[in-house]
Amino acid sequence: MSLESNQIVLSMRPGNGSIEDCFSLESKSLPALQEGEIRVANQYISLDPYIRLRLNDAKSYMAPQPLNSVIESAAVGEIEASRHADFNTGDKVVGLGNWQSKYQGKPNGFRKVSTQHIPLTTYLGPLGMTGVTAWIGVKKIIKPLSGEQIIITAASGAVGSVAGQICKQLGAKVIGVAGGPEKCDYVTEVLGFDTCLDYKSSDFEASLDDALKGKGIDGVFENVGGKQLDLFMERMNPHARVALCGLISGGYNATPLPIANANTFLTSRITMKGFIVSDYLEDWPIALSDIASMISQEVITWRESIIEGLENCPRAFTEMLSGKNIGKNLVKITSI
């Protein structure tokens, strides 16, 4: 059994060049396992937009990713050695396994998961941080009422796809926004949103008005920000709610991303709440149980974009930031 862990580390902070060039692949020798530690062979790694934010040396809700250290990220895998009473060899786990082939250390934040009825990757998607983020934004912030018109941006992505399906379950009219006809077809035909608008199309604004049918917007699950959000703000109904989940259109670089018309907050009495899923730890059990129930009733479906090979994490991550993925973006660990 190999006692090396291959790792993707942050070798420099982003500048004007490619994000992909900020990472490098290294091999690290693992010491003997200590009492209370586990060693996990990672099988799938989660690629998440928040990692881009942490590449900056700037104040945020999490500390910057340290230079020359393995990229911190969720992963799923199998325990290959354990000196911890709660974990056994062969257990499947999800936790902060990071962008590496093997995690070794204390199992803080790791939980055992069952793959009896559900694939392991689901714990990085709807039954993981992704799904809980969608659930919090919809159920705790937007709280859609039956018949209300709700917009979901980045609708074909990991969070947006689940958020929209939860809104549908609550009886809302759900309007997705995504980049390109292939994604929009997926959002309506597979995910079951009422409609989906292609923000890259030249008639996006007209198609938005067409979809709203003169009734205005009651809620927005906002993953994108920028010009899309500005258009929505002008069309809000009184007391509309915005769950501000992400602002990926700004690229999560150091440049501020403005909101064009602050008057609309006042005139439409809009509530906009920025939220971070890790602030809602007490809600995770109910969220996961609710989502598991929706999965078993087959009212939630999802897709994964899986890229093979740890060495391809930087490329896959960069491609996700430019919108290549549909659904949850994952890297499958293969031997390198």
Ligand code: NDP
């Ligand atoms: P996605 O699977 O949605 O992938 C990112 C998507 O963002 C791309 O596929 C692309 O879709 C879209 N995108 C990228 N650039 C732009 C752009 N310039 N304009 C419009 N859309 C763009 O990722 P996740 O589901 O993991 O994350 C979705 C959002 O949720 C992100 O903003 C992320 O930061 C946020 N998030 C927030 C959390 C929280 O706790 N607040 C937790 C997890 C995620 P398209 O082709 O349709 O443009």
